[in-house]
Amino acid sequence: MEAIEAYEEEEGVLELPSEPMRLAMGPSHPAMHGTIRMILDLDGERLLNVDIQPGYLHRGFEKSCERGTWNQVFPYTDRLNYVSPMLNNIGFALAVEKLCEIVVPERGQYYRVVLGELARICDHFTCNGAAAMELGAFTPLLWLLKVREWIWDILERETGARLTHSFGRIGGMAAPPTAEFKESIRSVIPEVRKVLGELETMLVRNRIFIERTQGVGILKQEDALSMGVTGPVLRSTGIDYDVRKATPYLVYDRFDFDVPVGHDGDNYDRFMVRIEEVRQSLRIIEQALEQMPDEGPVSIDNPRITLPPKREVYTTIEATIAHFKLVMEGIKPPVGEVYSYTEGGNGELGFFIRSDGSGTPYRVRVRPPCWYNLQACRGMLIGHLISDVVSTFGSINMIGGECDR
Amino acid sequence: MSIAEVEVLRELLGERLLGSSSFRGDETVRVAAGDWFAAATLLRDEPRLRMNHFIDLTAVDYPEREERFDLCLFLRSHLTNRRIRLVTSVAEGQSVDSLCPLWSGANWAEREVYDMFGVRFRGHPDLRRILLYEEFEGHPLRKDYPIDRTQPLVPYREVEDIGKLPPFGLEEGQPWSRIQWGERLQGRDRQVSPAIALQTGQRRALTQSDAFPKAGDKAEAGPDAASSGTPSPSPSGGGD
Numbered sequence: 177m178e179a180i181e182a183y184e185e186e187e188g189v190l191e192l193p194s195e196p197m198r199l200a201m202g203p204s205h206p207a208m209h210g211t212i213r214m215i216l217d218l219d220g221e222r223l224l225n226v227d228i229q230p231g232y233l234h235r236g237f238e239k240s241c242e243r244g245t246w247n248q249v250f251p252y253t254d255r256l257n258y259v260s261p262m263l264n265n266i267g268f269a270l271a272v273e274k275l276c277e278i279v280v281p282e283r284g285q286y287y288r289v290v291l292g293e294l295a296r297i298c299d300h301f302t303c304n305g306a307a308a309m310e311l312g313a314f315t316p317l318l319w320l321l322k323v324r325e326w327i328w329d330i331l332e333r334e335t336g337a338r339l340t341h342s343f344g345r346i347g348g349m350a351a352p353p354t355a356e357f358k359e360s361i362r363s364v365i366p367e368v369r370k371v372l373g374e375l376e377t378m379l380v381r382n383r384i385f386i387e388r389t390q391g392v393g394i395l396k397q398e399d400a401l402s403m404g405v406t407g408p409v410l411r412s413t414g415i416d417y418d419v420r421k422a423t424p425y426l427v428y429d430r431f432d433f434d435v436p437v438g439h440d441g442d443n444y445d446r447f448m449v450r451i452e453e454v455r456q457s458l459r460i461i462e463q464a465l466e467q468m469p470d471e472g473p474v475s476i477d478n479p480r481i482t483l484p485p486k487r488e489v490y491t492t493i494e495a496t497i498a499h500f501k502l503v504m505e506g507i508k509p510p511v512g513e514v515y516s517y518t519e520g521g522n523g524e525l526g527f528f529i530r531s532d533g534s535g536t537p538y539r540v541r542v543r544p545p546c547w548y549n550l551q552a553c554r555g556m557l558i559g560h561l562i563s564d565v566v567s568t569f570g571s572i573n574m575i576g577g578e579c580d581r
Numbered sequence: 582m583s584i585a586e587v588e589v590l591r592e593l594l595g596e597r598l599l600g601s602s603s604f605r606g607d608e609t610v611r612v613a614a615g616d617w618f619a620a621a622t623l624l625r626d627e628p629r630l631r632m633n634h635f636i637d638l639t640a641v642d643y644p645e646r647e648e649r650f651d652l653c654l655f656l657r658s659h660l661t662n663r664r665i666r667l668v669t670s671v672a673e674g675q676s677v678d679s680l681c682p683l684w685s686g687a688n689w690a691e692r693e694v695y696d697m698f699g700v701r702f703r704g705h706p707d708l709r710r711i712l713l714y715e716e717f718e719g720h721p722l723r724k725d726y727p728i729d730r731t732q733p734l735v736p737y738r739e740v741e742d743i744g745k746l747p748p749f750g751l752e753e754g755q756p757w758s759r760i761q762w763g764e765r766l767q768g769r770d771r772q773v774s775p776a777i778a779l780q781t782g783q784r785r786a787l788t789q790s791d792a793f794p795k796a797g798d799k800a801e802a803g804p805d806a807a808s809s810g811t812p813s814p815s816p817s818g819g820g821d
Contacts (some may be wrong), residue, residue: 229711231710231711231712231713231714234712236721236761238722239721239726239728240728242728243728274606275605398633399685401635401659402635402636402684402685402686403685403686404635404636404686405692415659417634417659423662500777512604512605513604513607513641514604514605515607515655515666526637526655528637528653530641538641539642541637541639541641543636543637543639543655547689548635548686550690552686553686580712581712
């Protein structure tokens with residue numbers, strides 16, 4: 177009720193006495209991406225309180241993981257953040273490798289970096305395109321989806337699937353890079369830069385865009401840390417926490433890249449941080465392609481971890497046995513629990529895994545960055561107008577599959 | 582590596598620190614459930630620790646133990662970029678203090694642990710289910726919750742004489758193959774999916790090879806087909 181009084185004082189005019197209105201938005205609302213329900217308490221168009229109710233996409237990811245082998249978790253991770261599935265694959269693979277103390281060959285590490293950064297570009301472009309579309313600018317979405325198509329073509333050639341790759345494996349990747357891997361990416365990078373320039377020309381100095389985004393959905397630094405916010409949403413508040421810089425995994429310590437930060441933590445900053453991160457991802461990809469060896473394995477050579485080549489499975493008894501044991505019993509990590517974290521599309525994507533020494537995970541907990549970012553959304557929304565709900569909600573980039581698991 | 586944090590905690594907590602371990606670089610300290618809030622407060626406020634970044638809170642179920650749930654709190658200090666994991670064990674029905682006053686991010690995390698494991702948090706402002714619905718019975722991430730148990734809010738329809746229960750009635754679902762509207766409009770064929778056709782004796786959906794009945798079948802196809810008077814077209818023409 178304080179909000180109402182503040183509003184009346186601010187207006188300084190006679191207000192008709194009114195009761196707050198309670199409005200249910202969602203779970204299936206045409207303007208919201210993601211199936212989520214918000215209970216809004218409204219004073220006119222101004223939000224007094226919001227109750228965000230996730231869970232409509234809950235499929236029991238963590239429970240499902242407890243009945244297969246470790247490698248059978250990969251298809252599930254694809255369906256967490258389905259805008260950047262490759263990053264989830266890599267995140268889970270790194271967690272199990274941390275438990276087993278495996279280090280992937282260098283070529284495999286570079287391969288993971290490049291594929292992961294491509295997925296990150298897709299993720300940020302999808303989010304930014306949708307954010308612009310929600311403010312009425314439809315063209316940027318189409319331009320950015322065009323870029324996403326180019327990148328998906330590359331990923332399709334590498335992995336065989338456009339969206340749910342299931343390409344990560346414990347101890348490496350499912351297949352080595354194709355012959356035209358480097359060439360195809362190098363040809364796309366200038367085009368992506370061009371589209372980024374076009375996007376900025378069209379949108380970033382647009383008055384409507386600026387007025388709808390600046391000062392809307394402000395998140396304070398201390399709130400963000402206490403809420404567990406990570407990723408672009410945290411960096412937009414000015415905190416330079418990026419897992420790739422803070423605790424480098426894979427070969428991220430060998431690249432020269434910057435961590436863009438915002439200033440106010442509003443929708444505009446989140447949009448700009450994502451644009452700049454795409455540029456940094458392109459820089460990383462360029463350096464990684466330069467440094468990546470052309471020869472060598474991408475997976476470790478350990479018959480207890482990685483599947484032997486199919487040709488050997490059919491011709492040698494050792495490979496047949498190894499294949500059988502891996503498929504029927506699975507990898508058996510040592511007993512213990514580890515928490516491994518990587519920078520996903522939306523922030524710190526953590527996997528807390530517990531092994532009891534058998535071929536089946538005892539517990540797989542994913543720390544979804546969206547979950548905590550969405551929780552912070554309530555504070556961003558209160559006091560703003562109902563028309564800002566959709567754009568603010570879009571700017572935190574909630575992905576239902578990851579949030580609800 | 583980051584033994585320093587554990588040493589500080591040991592100095593401050595003394596006997597109340599039940600144990601610490603370092604596994605694959607993860608620092609873990611264990612306290613009793615009664616010291617959960619006190620230890621967390623120390624982690625946040627002690628100048629040498631300053632764990633101000635809430636990362637995660639989750640639980641692991643060990644049904645064979647007396648205190649069956651392990652609560653795991655993951656924290657990070659943005660000032661020093663160090664991490665620590667605080668663990669405590671909770672028995673079924675036992676509740677622990679909520680960490681919401683320390684980190685507001687604990688709100689949803691604790692609701693999720695309550696939803697999935699049934700651990701209750703004292704002093705939580707709004708402890709209700711978050712991922713599942715109010716009517717849900719049990720806590721699915723407990724090891725004794727069967728993975729194939731379903732609790733649909735809308736019950737499945739009961740259809741007689743059918744082995745498998747679809748969520749829809751016989752005539753409502755999409756047929757297995759594409760509907761051939763020309764045939765359907767003429768009333769010559771009601772197509773259902775092969776599985777249902779087998780169970781109910783209905784005519785199954787047309788495929789390329791048997792798009793139209795052969796001359797011998799015509800008599801038993803009923804008066805509809807016979808009275809329509811169209812000459813039987815070639816199989817290749819009727820397939821699409």
